[in-house]
Amino acid sequence: MKLMEKNELASNLHSFCKHANIACSTNSLVKKTMDYTSLPPIAKWNHVKEKYDEVPNETPLSVSSQGGLPYFRESMVKKGSFMPIPDLRDPMSYKSFLPRTLASKIPFSFAKIKEFKKLFGVVDESNIDEYIRETLKTCEESPVQGEHRTCVTSAEDLVDFVVEKLGHHIHVWSTESIEGSYENVTIGTVKLIHGNVSEPPVLCHSMPFLFQVYYCHVLQNLKVYAVDIHAQKKVNHVIMACHYDTSTWNPNNIAFKLLGFGPGLIEVCHWINENGLVWTKTLG
Secondary structure, three states: OHHHHOOOOHHHHHHHHHHHOOOOOOOOHHHHHHOOOOOOOOOOOHHHHHOOOOOOOOOOHHHHOOOOOOOEOHHHOOOOOEEEOOOOOOOOOOOOOOOHHHHOOOOOOHHHHHHHHHHHOOOOOOHHHHHHHHHHHHHHOOOOOOOEEEEEOOHHHHHHHHHHHHOOOEEEEOOOOOOOOOOEEEEEEEEEEEOOOOOOOEEEEEEOOOOOEEEEEEOOOEEEEEEEEEOOOOEEEEEEEEEOOOOOOOOOOHHHHHHOOOOOOOOEEEEOOOOOEEEEEOOO
């Protein structure tokens, strides 16, 4: 914070990013997050899966379905069945939250993107530049009908939002690993872990950004499952969310293009990616 107050962040950027564990353009973490030798490059459509209201017109189905289905029907996930799994990776998984006192002083808005990029030395048209733009756009979009959403830039903000929506008696669920990405896996045990559609959980998607940002939202009529998928190397325990009210979704959503139905006609399910969090109420 003192570096920002003294306007000395730029000259100490490498040291700051290293100690804060954030992915600045000068930080080797950027290379590590994109350097997966055993898997194809991060799918360009990965960020689209976090959106329920629209999909870019230039995104062809051949791209959106590469390596697996980002959206699918609940009936497709049955024990013993086969399932093509999409890319489960967080595009920039090696990053940490900043403390609220510092995060609150950083210009987190699309209107101030030039100021933000200058502060962290982000190069125009780089991979990080693209991630920053997409994350800020997503965080500033209007919610769909019945949705409560926010983007949190600190652990304190995350806890405050979850407690506000669910109270203090909560449980958090997450996908164990990225095993099974780009594979045709066998479905194992499927367990319902949240079935009360009148008390929706909080879904938090890890967004590609320099430091940890979660896009958290609450949608009605949603169930959550824990699914064992038998990948080539090991069994992965993956979290699946199923939306039973898609009536307010954009008709151009990837889900409807892939599954062949329109808004409100079917339930739509998706996996929770690496570093994603699902919060549910517990009996307390």
